[in-house]
Amino acid sequence: MGDAEAGAGSVVSDEMNETAYPEGAGDLDREGFIRRRRLPSPAVMVAGLAFLAVVAGGVFWLFQDDLSHPFGDARACEGSDAALTGKIALGGVPIPADATDVHYITKNGFAEVSFLSDQMPDYLHRAGLVPDGESLFDENYGSAYALGEGGREMPDGLCGPALMGPVWSYHGRGPGPSANILIERAPAGTTLRAPARVIASFDIG
Template sequence: MEDEHSGVEAGDRSYGADGYEAADEREWHEDDETDGRRRNFAPLLLFAVPAVVILVLLGLLFGDDLFGADHPFGDSRACAGSDTPLVPALQSQGIGLPAVVKGLHYATHEENTQAPDGVRFTAFFTSTRQAMEDYLRQQRLVAPDQAGDPRTDAYGNSLDGGDIGVPQAQCGTGQITGDFASIPKSLNGSEQLTVSVERTALGIDARPRVLITISG
């Protein structure tokens, strides 16, 4: 006669040596493992779902700027109608940009004989006081001792600018509407570089808005 505690089947049930039902014990362990896996994945889901939602929203709101869609050269900083990328346009004129440039938008019309108002290059951005002082010196736009507070050029002419508003042929947002210095420099005889930099009564603003144009 088979012992009912020997581990063999008795009717529809299976017993272990300790008398407990082996099937029920296995089910209990399986349920415990399933609950453990669910607990392990729960924190991941809490972070993963919001992250996916945020990425989708960013793509919808800023997709053009993030990926350069509908912009010349695939560069989200370039205004529509630009015909030359930024670096070649700067190199062709032998100029550069300040060491600190934020929020840059630019337009180039080097190959377009119908450049708006003769403006062949426009760049608008924000910078820092120190970066602009260094830039004005490096480009020899003002006397070294005038770089921090440009008021007159080398000939004593006033550098005070008017209200330029939104720059011609410029895209994006940004304008200089307060006090600023407008500093010209002749390039290649027929073209003129103009750097307009925001300033206060104490000199160049701490985070000045800057407009650079080349016309001619």
């Protein structure tokens, strides 16, 4: 084969390589053959996506309170427009230390708080709603609320369990003139439930 023919063959060979294996299709090995880059198999890709989904789900679970509640506060109900920070207090008197299942909603300078407590008799005295030594059901300090035994009620927008009747109402003392506290009574009506569900409504200014 002459030099001209060899040169022509080389040019043709180069053109074929460029046509068959465009730039970026693979890497050349020592013999000049292209090594094809292997894509991950479908099974590997599915496994990777599943792993990412599990990780994302775990992150959401860890931070779900921050993501699904106003102000990142698990106590705040949807629609609240102001945060109640720290220990919730009515007129400067913190709710009982044993309070659990606390929920609140705030709108236009007004708050409603729901919680469960076994220390409400002491709290009523500390808050000045019922003077020491007086009956918790003295009508000078409260009155029966219109919710019969077994009835349930929850203010609009407040989340958490509903208040269950019968209920006693305390208002206009201690926390301020706009305060109102509803507490579950025992069915017999002579004591409060233990623990009792409480809904407190008050101005936050």
